[in-house]
Amino acid sequence: MNEPKKLPFVWELDYDGVISNTIGTMHAVRNIFGDDITAKLDGKTNLLLECTPDAMASHGQAILDILFENYNDSERNTFLNAFGTDYDTLRQLNPAHLYSCLFNPTNYRDYPAVDFVCYEKARSNNIQIIGLETPQEKLDWLRQSQLASMFKLARQDLQKACQVIPGLMRFGLELLMNAYENGHESLPFGRPQDTADSSQRNQKMVERSLTYLHQPSVVAVGLDHFIAAPTIIDLYQEKGIKVKRVQ
Numbered sequence: 001m002n003e004p005k006k007l008p009f010v011w012e013l014d015y016d017g018v019i020s021n022t023i024g025t026m027h028a029v030r031n032i033f034g035d036d037i038t039a040k041l042d043g044k045t046n047l048l049l050e051c052t053p054d055a056m057a058s059h060g061q062a063i064l065d066i067l068f069e070n071y072n073d074s075e076r077n078t079f080l081n082a083f084g085t086d087y088d089t090l091r092q093l094n095p096a097h098l099y100s101c102l103f104n105p106t107n108y109r110d111y112p113a114v115d116f117v118c119y120e121k122a123r124s125n126n127i128q129i130i131g132l133e134t135p136q137e138k139l140d141w142l143r144q145s146q147l148a149s150m151f152k153l154a155r156q157d158l159q160k161a162c163q164v165i166p167g168l169m170r171f172g173l174e175l176l177m178n179a180y181e182n183g184h185e186s187l188p189f190g191r192p193q194d195t196a197d198s199s200q201r202n203q204k205m206v207e208r209s210l211t212y213l214h215q216p217s218v219v220a221v222g223l224d225h226f227i228a229a230p231t232i233i234d235l236y237q238e239k240g241i242k243v244k245r246v247q
Contacts, residue, residue: 004035006247007114008183009223011233014242015213020044021246022232024223025114027099029177033114037121046217047122048209049115051138052131053096059135060095066142067151075158079151082162099147102166103173111177118220130212132205132221141201180223183247198228206235213241 009024021040041047056063064087068076080086085105093101096116100108122129133141142148150169154161202225209219225232233243 004039005032005181007033007036007040008180008247009226010040010245010247012244012246013213013219013236014244015210018214018216020213020217020219022219022221022236023114023118024226025118025220026176026180026223027113028103028111028173029114029180031110031112031117032181034117034121037114037117040218041118041121041125041127043216044127044218045215046128046130046212047118048130048132048212048217048219048221049119050131050205050221051133051135052129053094053116053119054129055131055135056095056138059139060091060093062139063095063098063142064090066139066148069152071155075155078158079154079162083166099173103170115220115222118218122218132208132219133201137204198224199230201225202228202230202232202235206232206239210239 007023011022013020013022021044023037023040071079076087080090083102083105085101089105090098090101094116096113096119097108100111100113103111119129150165154165205219205221205225209217213219219232221232230238236243
């Protein structure tokens with residue numbers, strides 16, 4: 001029997017003798033880490049996410065409004081049809097499944113966000129789930145994201161975008177999934193740009209998490225936050241927390 005697939009990016013946090021873990025996540029990967037996520041949550045009191053799926057569930061329309069700003073209905077439908085999905089489907093999804101659906105609309109649950117799997121496991125085990133960002137902060141970030149920029153550029157030449165972007169996005173995400181699942185230290189598209197925004201987000205999430213790290217917890221946030229400086233690992237160490245890479 002094969003060993004359960006281990007999460008590739010996990011650190012131990014020792015906060016005055018209280019042991020927690022922090023996990024670098026991805027928006028969509030193959031559904032292979034469930035057993036290890038369950039193990040990491042065992043004995044934990046809190047799960048800390050960037051923003052909880054429950055909090056974002058009522059903001060799905062706002063996300064679509066950002067992505068399809070200035071599109072008319074026909075343009076929007078043409079673009080989504082190239083991905084093999086449609087607007088009504090996206091409107092009914094929890095936003096946590098957006099990347100998964102664009103990657104594989106017919107089997108998106110086979111490619112879940114790692115933090116969403118953490119959320120499902122924590123909820124089933126009555127672990128407290130806390131968001132480190134508000135939905136509005138998440139929406140503000142989305143406006144500056146690569147995904148929003150790609151959708152905005154696509155409208156300038158929609159015919160060409162429909163021919164090129166879905167394939168490129170799926171190929172790129174496949175590369176990222178393979179790199180993530182194999183624990184590659186450098187991701188295929190290089191180091192995220194170190195920006196004031198990423199620094200502020202990391203600072204904010206670390207500060208807000210400290211309230212909960214006096215109890216055994218899991219902090220599950222995007223892998224970019226472990227790459228863009230100052231990383232959350234750097235910031236935890238500045239707070240006097242002992243950090244050790246365990247996977």
